Amino acid sequence: MTPTLRTQERADDELALAHQLLDGLDQRSNTLLAQIAALIKDAGGDGVTDRAQHLHADIEATGLPFLHRFVELALAFHHAVRGEDQDLAATIDRLCELTATGDFAYFTDIAHFMAGLPLPSPTATRWIDGPDAVRARWQHLVQDRRTLLGAAE
Known part of the structure; x- marks a missing residue:
């Protein structure tokens, strides 16, 4: 079994546990976050x-x-993995609107990094390892996911 498949199985197990622990509780935010995960x-x-x-x-x-x-x-991750450029652009536009106040503004940087797109303007986000290293990591995650999906076909 490849490390990526083990990671996928572990994610499935952890999400199942999260749903089991949250079932019956009024923890709407956590329940929704588990669904987003x-x-x-x-x-x-x-x-x-x-x-x-x-x-x-x-x-x-x-x-x-x-x-x-x-x-x-x-x-954004989903569309980047699938190479759906128009859907990705629309998603990034919505994300920009949702982060216009500055809260979670780095999400738009991440979406651009996943897509291999340049940032539209200078960013206020300061990445510890620098934007190039962060960009490379996000693009690597997209490529790993593509590889996993290709292996599953």
Whole structure:
């Protein structure tokens, strides 16, 4: 078994445990975050966009709008993995709107890094290892996910 598949199985186990522990509790934020983590785990697969739309509706219903930006970041990863440039551009636009106040503004940098796109303007984010190293890591994650999906076909 490859390390990537072991990581995938571990993520499945941890998400199942999170759902088991949260079941029956009124921890809407944590429950929704666990569902967002599941989107990230499944990025590049079928049904992710539909699940994200349902999550957006659930987020609205629970009154936790700060979670929208997490869903959009998960969608950016999904679209980057699939090479869906138009969907990725639309997702980045929504993410920019959701982070316009400066809260989580680094999410837009990450989305650009995953897509291999230049930043549209100078960023206020200061990366410990510098933006080039961070960009390379995010692009590596996208490539690893593509490789995993190719191996599963």
